[in-house]
Amino acid sequence: MGLGRWVPLSHPDIADVRLDDVLRALADPHRRAIVRLLIAEGDRPCGTFGLPVAASTLSHHFRALRQAGIIRQWDEGRQRMNTLRLDELDARFPGLVAKVLDAD
Amino acid sequence: MGLGRWVPLSHPDIADVRLDDVLRALADPHRRAIVRLLIAEGDRPCGTFGLPVAASTLSHHFRALRQAGIIRQWDEGRQRMNTLRLDELDARFPGLVAKVLDAD
DNA sequence: TAGACTTTTCGTTAAGTGTCGAATAGAGCT
């Protein structure tokens, strides 16, 4: 699965998630599309989002979302699964994610 | 007031305001502070925000907010006034600005 | 007219972003 397996996947504690990072992450339309699909169709591996970008670019967007505290990832066989940290995000920034996604 | 007086102040039509730009503009804490002060204390000139940055940097942030469609500016004597386009923003992205400002 | 005041533009610097292709590395299958 690439070199990023030895360094285990790290996720920020929800208390350490910064609004700056969340907003910057959601300011990108590809990343909003990822979040929207996670809400609409549930947890899914990276390769199933159908975005028109190279695999390496996709990987970059998933990392941005994970480091911002928006998604959680784990490995399952040869794929990497993604889930939205919606409950945690709503506890920290109530209603924010929904409002952003509603906005377009 | 500087060279930017001959090119008159331009503000995007609210219909042309893009979510990407609004989120990117609000992802900066100095710019959120500007918006928050406009809500709390009403329209005010650029020099009255008390941010710990150089005047030229402040100017840069006001331009970012204006071009994103978040504030409207006009000249009054030797100062440049600022107002939040909150009604327009709420018509376009209902509740978004309030949610973002509430979030921290 | 001369000076003070407010704000912008310009030039620079350091850092960050989105994108791609190539190379790499596990997992699973034959």
Add this chain to the structure above:
DNA sequence: AGCTCTATTCGACACTTAACGAAAAGTCTA
């Protein structure tokens, strides 16, 4: 072992960003 599949890292590129100081422009006041 070898091959395929999924996803990552790396290096490169063009572009954007936040920040500063210096210079300049317009407005107001003395």
